[in-house]
Amino acid sequence: MRHWIVAAFAAVLAMPLWATEMGDDGLHKADWMRDTFKDLKEDFAEAKAEGKRLLILVEQRGCLYCKDMHENTFTDPRVKAMLEETYFPVQINLHGDTEIVDTDGEALSEKDATRKWRVLFTPTMIFFPPELEDGKPANEQAVAIMPGAFSAGTTFDLFNWVAEERYLDQSEEDFQRYHARMIRERNDGDTR
Numbered sequence: 075m076r077h078w079i080v081a082a083f084a085a086v087l088a089m090p091l092w093a094t095e096m097g098d099d100g101l102h103k104a105d106w107m108r109d110t111f112k113d114l115k116e117d118f119a120e121a122k123a124e125g126k127r128l129l130i131l132v133e134q135r136g137c138l139y140c141k142d143m144h145e146n147t148f149t150d151p152r153v154k155a156m157l158e159e160t161y162f163p164v165q166i167n168l169h170g171d172t173e174i175v176d177t178d179g180e181a182l183s184e185k186d187a188t189r190k191w192r193v194l195f196t197p198t199m200i201f202f203p204p205e206l207e208d209g210k211p212a213n214e215q216a217v218a219i220m221p222g223a224f225s226a227g228t229t230f231d232l233f234n235w236v237a238e239e240r241y242l243d244q245s246e247e248d249f250q251r252y253h254a255r256m257i258r259e260r261n262d263g264d265t266r
Contacts, residue, residue, distance in 0.1 A: 099167055100136065102133065104144060104157075106148075106157040106163060108120075108163060114130075114174065114176055118177065127162065129200070129201055130164055130166055130199070130200040131166070131197060132166045132167075132196055133167065133168065134168040134169055135167075142223045143229075146226070150229075152226065153229050156234070156237070157233075160233065160237050161233065166184050166188060170184030172184050179209075191211065192213060194221065195221040197222070200218075201220075217241045227257070227260075228253060231252065235249050235252050
């Protein structure tokens with residue numbers, strides 16, 4: 075019995091400190107996520123009142139890529155700071171039945187909304203502009219939609235690219251060129 079207690083204690087100590095809590099819906103629940111009624115116009119207004127940008131994070135139960143983002147990317151201090159200070163993150167379940175109200179005013183389930191938005195992969199991040207246009211759904215409002223799991227550096231650069239509104243003029247520097255430049259600048263600044 076004593077060995078079992080020691081083994082259990084060692085297992086708890088071995089767990090990463092950044093492990094994210096799991097909700098009843100099987101999705102990761104981070105402290106920086108906003109628990110809202112999922113009325114996206116209201117969420118947008120609340121984000122704007124706080125001086126932040128609305129960010130929709132589409133995830134699903136059992137998503138290994140979502141797990142990777144929560145354990146390895148969103149825990150990066152630079153990324154976490156952006157999630158807390160610059161963005162207003164609202165989680166949507168790809169297969170969820172919770173009712174949401176899209177930015178065009180349509181009330182529908184999470185799963186119907188993600189189909190409407192043509193989300194095929196999780197995680198998918200949907201970034202909103204500083205102002206909404208009446209009558210347009212979330213995917214048509216978006217200034218950037220990023221499907222997939224990425225490293226902390228790529229995610230941090232994407233968060234900055236959107237926050238700095240660099241999407242407005244991509245003729246000189248689209249996200250890929252911006253990200254490459256950021257990597258070069260970080261590497262040039264490395265004094266090791």
